[in-house]
Amino acid sequence: MELGIKGKRALVCASSKGLGRGCAEALAEAGAELILNARGAEALEATAAHIRSTYGVTVTTVAADITTPDGRARVLEAAGSVDILVTNAGGPPPGSWQDWNRDAFIAALDANMLTPVALIQALVPGMMERGWGRVVNITSQSVKSPIPVLGLSNSARAGLTGFVAGTSRQVAGQGVTINNLLPGIHATDRAESLDGGVAKAQNITIEQARENRQATIPAGRYGTAAEFGAACAFLCSVHAGFIVGQNILLDGGAVNATL
Numbered sequence: 001m002e003l004g005i006k007g008k009r010a011l012v013c014a015s016s017k018g019l020g021r022g023c024a025e026a027l028a029e030a031g032a033e034l035i036l037n038a039r040g041a042e043a044l045e046a047t048a049a050h051i052r053s054t055y056g057v058t059v060t061t062v063a064a065d066i067t068t069p070d071g072r073a074r075v076l077e078a079a080g081s082v083d084i085l086v087t088n089a090g091g092p093p094p095g096s097w098q099d100w101n102r103d104a105f106i107a108a109l110d111a112n113m114l115t116p117v118a119l120i121q122a123l124v125p126g127m128m129e130r131g132w133g134r135v136v137n138i139t140s141q142s143v144k145s146p147i148p149v150l151g152l153s154n155s156a157r158a159g160l161t162g163f164v165a166g167t168s169r170q171v172a173g174q175g176v177t178i179n180n181l182l183p184g185i186h187a188t189d190r191a192e193s194l195d196g197g198v199a200k201a202q203n204i205t206i207e208q209a210r211e212n213r214q215a216t217i218p219a220g221r222y223g224t225a226a227e228f229g230a231a232c233a234f235l236c237s238v239h240a241g242f243i244v245g246q247n248i249l250l251d252g253g254a255v256n257a258t259l
């Protein structure tokens, strides 16, 4: 399917690896020009080089922490006017509800709620003026079904979800859609590190931890960054203009719910 976004400018945050990279590659395949971001320059440059040579699109890179005001300012300056925004950042660490203090909550809110809000506030007005725009926030399955050890994620992402629910309906009339993609478990470094934590806590191997988790997923496997990216690219396409303020779960059926 032709997605109709050739030549559109797309900022994909936290995109040297994992789900962000999957989104960047799918947008590049559809012909979008990219601005990519991550903290580590080496992996970022390697990803950018791969995308340029594979898809023939322009890729600008900004090595910066997207969760800091300075990092965001540098990314926004390099990005200029943007048609497509994919927000993403690392997820909060696992832990126990009794241990999280105010500083832990503020850090999680900064990374997984207030950073996407700030990027939306910076870039959506320009999209509205131009009469077209797409925002996709990478959130989590934890929005629909809380993950006990990821209470910081459960909390911060619920806040972003509320902001998007209200805001998306105020900008849709100017041709701008804002939606959230909710990953269940996908095979990325983040999943590897979460499985490593489970293996340690339960005194089992990481392979056993992965097998145990896969057994809880109706699809019987982890998702891939490429599948996730394809869903993101569709939401950013000309065909998705009537999808507004939705929370779309990509979880292999793991959340057992009718709606």
Ligand code: NAP
Residues within 6 Å of the ligand: 013, 014, 015, 016, 017, 018, 019, 020, 037, 038, 039, 040, 041, 043, 064, 065, 066, 067, 088, 089, 090, 091, 092, 138, 139, 140, 141, 183, 184, 185, 186, 187, 188, 189, 190, 191
């Ligand atoms: P990942 O494989 O660890 O990749 C994270 C990417 O984000 C890397 O490119 C990393 O590069 C970059 N990054 C992290 N923190 C950043 C920051 N502060 N500023 C700029 N770039 C940053 O993670 P993932 O699995 O793709 O997960 C992406 C998001 O989806 C996370 O919020 C995660 O919690 C959420 N999620 C993932 C899953 C899953 O199963 N994978 C499930 C539910 C939710 P640098 O380290 O170099 O900055």
